[in-house]
Amino acid sequence: MQPGDGVASVLKAIKRAKKKIEIVIFRFDQAEIERALEDAAERGVFVHALIAYTNHGGEKNLRKIETRFLEKGITVARTADDLVRYHGKMMLIDSQELYLLTYNFTHLDMEKSRSFGIVTRNRDLVKEASKLFECDTKRQTYKSGSDKFIVSPVNARTGLAAFIKGAKRELLIYDVDVHDKEMINLLEERRLVGVDVKIIGHVALSEHLGARISRRLRLHTRVIIRDSKQVFLGSQSLRKLELDERREIGIIVNNAKIVNSIAMIFEDDWKASAPADRRGDKNRVTAAAERASRKVTKAVSTQLTPAPMVQRVLKAIEKEANVEVNRTEAAVLVKAAFKKAVKKAAARIVEEAVAE
Numbered sequence: 505m506q507p508g509d510g511v512a513s514v515l516k517a518i519k520r521a522k523k524k525i526e527i528v529i530f531r532f533d534q535a536e537i538e539r540a541l542e543d544a545a546e547r548g549v550f551v552h553a554l555i556a557y558t559n560h561g562g563e564k565n566l567r568k569i570e571t572r573f574l575e576k577g578i579t580v581a582r583t584a585d586d587l588v589r590y591h592g593k594m595m596l597i598d599s600q601e602l603y604l605l606t607y608n609f610t611h612l613d614m615e616k617s618r619s620f621g622i623v624t625r626n627r628d629l630v631k632e633a634s635k636l637f638e639c640d641t642k643r644q645t646y647k648s649g650s651d652k653f654i655v656s657p658v659n660a661r662t663g664l665a666a667f668i669k670g671a672k673r674e675l676l677i678y679d680v681d682v683h684d685k686e687m688i689n690l691l692e693e694r695r696l697v698g699v700d701v702k703i704i705g706h707v708a709l710s711e712h713l714g715a716r717i718s719r720r721l722r723l724h725t726r727v728i729i730r731d732s733k734q735v736f737l738g739s740q741s742l743r744k745l746e747l748d749e750r751r752e753i754g755i756i757v758n759n760a761k762i763v764n765s766i767a768m769i770f771e772d773d774w775k776a777s778a779p780a781d782r783r784g785d786k787n788r789v790t791a792a793a794e795r796a797s798r799k800v801t802k803a804v805s806t807q808l809t810p811a812p813m814v815q816r817v818l819k820a821i822e823k824e825a826n827v828e829v830n831r832t833e834a835a836v837l838v839k840a841a842f843k844k845a846v847k848k849a850a851a852r853i854v855e856e857a858v859a860e
Contacts, residue, residue, distance in 0.1 A: 505769060506607050506619040507721070513623070514609070515540050517597050524550045526596040526637050528753075530559055530589075531608035531860075532569055542576040551578045554641050556590040560860050581641040583751070587657070590640070591746070591860070592739050592753030594633055601625050602633045604755050606725040606737060617724040618678070618773065620766060622737055622757060629653055629755055640751070656740050656752035664747070665690060667728065667736055667756060671699045676729040676770045679705040679741050687742040688713065704770070704777055716777035726754070729767050734758045737766075 511534055518525060518540040525544055532538070545551045553573055555566055570580050583590035593605040607619035624630070632653035639646040648659040651666075668675065668690045675694060682688060682703060688710050695701045695712060703715040705723055728736040738754015740746040757763070817838055821827075 506614050507616060510614055511536050518544055521549050521597050523598050526552045528554045528592055528594050530556045530591055531562060531610050533611060534609045537609050541578060545577040553578055554581050554583060557583045557585050583640055584643045587749060587751050589750040591750050594753055596633055599634055602630045606739060613724055617722040619725040620737055652756045654738055654754040656746055656750055657748045660740055661747045671730050673731045674700045676767060677703045678725045678727040680723055681741050681743055682707045683743040684747060685709055702774060704773055715780045716774060717780050718773060718777050720776050727766060732763060732767055735763045735766055
């Protein structure tokens, strides 16, 4: 549990590793963990780090981490760039123990944010995690072999939809941004048949689902507790972007002790949270995206749309279509289309950055 457990459990696992450590990194600033990985490599443990090719605003730091790891004898692989983000968080110890985390290896996530991690020796889950790690390091296609190991974009949408549909009594949800229409419809359907749906975080596009805002802690975790019997824990929010376009990793477990522990923490956080202001919160992401889009579009229109480029575009159109173009009118259309594309891209960038 974060905050609370900090780096202790991760450090303990790294220090007891005998043969191999496989770790996925999206954000990383914990010096203690870095030193522990270096020490492990020095004592002969094969340390293999899979580092995201990019994150929002931190590419330089990722490349610095790669360099430092390589200098210390750690094997480094970089994720492919075929997905918007590689956002999963996990670590494997000696191919026997899986640490599935909802937090990054950062001070902010581990010391100042509500988040969780699960440690398991379940053979099926460990096997799937090892297979995914190998596929992503070798940039091969991963095919799911377990409905309990939830991977975006492979089986996350179907797996989480089934998990939600199976609720009979209660769904307790931590999620920074519930935004996917299909998932929202499923939650609304469950609510209509009497399922108690509680959400700590943010919900968009729904007049029927309420949410509470965490007031005492920054929220980073993604968790769904179903009927006090099972829990999904992972890196993916119920957003289209994270279900369909990013690498996200989660698991579903039914260990009663784990489920009850997380449920107790949820109820405590629920009591300490406050109802969301629908008027001020409903369009939080949209409003931020629109502000960014207006600023970027203005800059582009005044500085980054040189006339020669537009003329080259029009010349190419004339040549390929074998038609004569009204250059003045066409230039206006090209610039308008360019502005529209920039606005859409700016909105997408904001959406991508919201839940990292």
